[in-house]
Structures are given as C-alpha cells and as structure tokens.
Amino acid sequence: MLTSLIDNDFYKITMQNAVIKRFPYAQARYAFINRGEHAFPEGFGDALRREVDAMASLVLTDAEKRYLEVTCPYLDPTYLDFLAGFRFNPAEVIIEQSGSELSVAIEGLWYRTILWEVPLMALISELWYRLRGVERDDDETVEARTRAKIEQYQRLGLKIAEFGTRRRFSFDVHDRVVGALRHHGGEAFSGSSNVLLAMRHGVKPIGTHAHEWFMFHGARFGFKMANSLALEHWVDVYRGDLGIALTDTFTSRAFFESFDKKFAKLFDGVRHDSADPIDFAASTIAHYEKLGIDPRSKTIIFSDALTPEKVERIQSFCQGRVGMAFGIGTNFTNDVGVEPMNMVIKMVEARPEGQHWLPVVKLSDVPDKHTGDPEMIALAKRVLALSRPSE
Numbered sequence: 001m002l003t004s005l006i007d008n009d010f011y012k013i014t015m016q017n018a019v020i021k022r023f024p025y026a027q028a029r030y031a032f033i034n035r036g037e038h039a040f041p042e043g044f045g046d047a048l049r050r051e052v053d054a055m056a057s058l059v060l061t062d063a064e065k066r067y068l069e070v071t072c073p074y075l076d077p078t079y080l081d082f083l084a085g086f087r088f089n090p091a092e093v094i095i096e097q098s099g100s101e102l103s104v105a106i107e108g109l110w111y112r113t114i115l116w117e118v119p120l121m122a123l124i125s126e127l128w129y130r131l132r133g134v135e136r137d138d139d140e141t142v143e144a145r146t147r148a149k150i151e152q153y154q155r156l157g158l159k160i161a162e163f164g165t166r167r168r169f170s171f172d173v174h175d176r177v178v179g180a181l182r183h184h185g186g187e188a189f190s191g192s193s194n195v196l197l198a199m200r201h202g203v204k205p206i207g208t209h210a211h212e213w214f215m216f217h218g219a220r221f222g223f224k225m226a227n228s229l230a231l232e233h234w235v236d237v238y239r240g241d242l243g244i245a246l247t248d249t250f251t252s253r254a255f256f257e258s259f260d261k262k263f264a265k266l267f268d269g270v271r272h273d274s275a276d277p278i279d280f281a282a283s284t285i286a287h288y289e290k291l292g293i294d295p296r297s298k299t300i301i302f303s304d305a306l307t308p309e310k311v312e313r314i315q316s317f318c319q320g321r322v323g324m325a326f327g328i329g330t331n332f333t334n335d336v337g338v339e340p341m342n343m344v345i346k347m348v349e350a351r352p353e354g355q356h357w358l359p360v361v362k363l364s365d366v367p368d369k370h371t372g373d374p375e376m377i378a379l380a381k382r383v384l385a386l387s388r389p390s391e
Helices: 008-020 044-057 062-071 076-083 117-130 140-153 171-187 195-201 211-221 223-238 252-258 262-265 277-290 309-320 374-383
Strands: 027-033 093-098 101-109 160-162 187-193 244-246 269-274 299-302 324-327 344-351
Touching: 008 076, 008 171, 008 211, 027 117, 044 093, 044 101, 044 117, 044 324, 062 076, 062 195, 101 117, 117 262, 117 344, 140 171, 140 309, 160 171, 171 187, 171 195, 187 195, 187 244, 211 223, 211 244, 211 344, 223 374, 252 277, 277 299, 277 309, 299 309, 299 344, 309 374
Parallel strands: 160 187, 160 324, 244 269, 269 299, 299 324
Antiparallel strands: 027 101, 027 344, 093 101
C-alpha cells in the first residue's frame, strides 16, 4: 500500500533532520490511541503487520532526492545522504490485536522512529475501510466536491494547504484530491504536507514541527524551559527558514510567556491547533501588539478540524488584522461519504541521552484533552502555574 519513503508529512522530515543534529542519541516510545473506540475486524493486526514489514524495502529514489535538494535547500547534503541510506526497521513496531482491540507501539532511537507515525496512521485508516468493505463516493463526486471547496476558498482570497495524510480514506483518494486542488486552486492552493504528492503535483511541501518536538524538550530540559529551548534549537538548525511555531503543546498561554520579542521577530508566525480559533487569534494579535510588532506582518496558520464554514468565520475576524493561512486535512482527504477515524499516534515516553525513560505530556488548550501520564500532567501544570487566573 505504501510505495515511497516520502509518502509522509513534511514536518517529519524537517524534525528528523533537527533531531539528528541536536539529539542523535535520544530514544522515543510512541503509542496508538484509539480515541474513537473503533472495533477492528478479525485479522486487522496481521494485515497491518504485513504492510509494516513491507516498508523495509522503501528507499529514497534519485529523483526524490533531487526534488528535495532543489525544493528544500535548508536540508543539507549530509542529511539528504542519510535519508538516501535510511531504511525502516519493522522490528521497531509492535502490533498486537486482542479481539476487536488493536495495540501499536513504537520504540527506538528518536531520529529513526520519528518517521513511523504518519505512514502508520495512513495504513491503519486505509485498512480500516478496505478490510470492512466500506464503499466510498465515486471519483467524479470526490473531485467535484474538492473543486467546489477550493474555488470557494479562492473566491475568499485565502491560502489553503492540504494536511490530510494521516486520516485519509486511501492513497488513491489523497492523490486525486491533491490533483484537483492543484488543477482548480490556482494561487489559493499553497501546497501539501505530503512530500510525495507535493513532488508528484508540482507544489510546495508544507510543514515545520509538531508537538513531539516540544514534548521531548519538556522531558529533556524541564517544562519551564521547554518552549524557549525548542524554539532556540529550531532556529539553530534552520537559521530563519521554516518559521512557523506551534503554540499549544503546554497550552498557548505558557507558549506566549516564552514567545518574547526575539522569537516573535525571528519566527514568521504561529500555528493554531486546538480550542477556539477566534480566541486564539485575538490573543495572538494582542501579544504581537504588546511587543510593538504589527500583527499584519505575521501569519497565523489555522489547522484544527477545519471546514469551509469554520474557515469563513476565521477569515471574517482576522481580515485586515493579522495574516492568515489554513491547513486542511481530513475534510479534504476523507470527505468521501464515510465516517473518518478518530485516532492518533503520540510520543508517550522519551529517553534523552544519559537519562532514564520519562513520560512526556501534552497540555491542550482544551483542558479535558490533556494527554500523558496523570502525575506528569499535574507536575507540568504546577511548574507552569496553569492553575492561576489569566492575566
């Protein structure tokens, strides 16, 4: 089902490069979290195992390497040579099925295991529909629906990127959707998070970093320093490129306490990924203004479960006040007449060099969506003083 090493989201490539340079001895553990409590059919685990084992044969082709060299000059030759020699090791992935319950765990060196999350989720999603014989809307309907959405965004004068690898219905649907976006989107379509499809359709690969970058820094350096050092190390590696910062790993409130004038000027903008987007936009605008920075010179990337209606509401608030762009995932790649899966794969433990295994946590802007070890969550909230009233 997977035919390319770069059928993966771009932020995994950029983070892998940064991990190799900053934390080559760190180890990580990831776990599959079945948020939707989906019941998996008999034989699902075995089918997933076969697909994972087949990934050992994936290699970076010469054409793919040349594409990255030209399109992403901030990825240096030593990293691209590493990627050309990289091979997935299926032994890093443990898959178990008990009745209708599925367990997937990943463990190994962080710079290696970091590439598993996205393709594993894409495989789980596609197999979920295939093994249950689920029928989807026909190709013509899917492409027409995609065209209608991107033309609506085009009329609104917006920039839209496709972020839908992880919960896509299938690779074929994903490919058709990106093709339709490219054909009909014009300047409204800014690119795809999927590196292979960005290459295939001649658009820009989109992405910077994910929550795990900050979660690891919390384990390695402590929660108080996690945001500052995660941003500092990102700047050390990319020197001004890839300048969109993710805000909500330990709540956006804690992030903005670390996002001082230095970082606010160094980074091109921030990404919203949880809680109310209008509240977030208002807080971000206020933060830039407090620092004496014109918010209109910065960009907010909105990427939380976006629909055309939600996008239009955000635009109405942000227009003329702050730059904006949108990353849309499942609403593009799994809007095919079926119910999308509700699942994630998250880093759950990290072992920095010279340290023991430590649980990692994410403190969402939505309080009941905190993830991780309860004791560590409580510790992080105390250290970051998140129980005190907002100022």
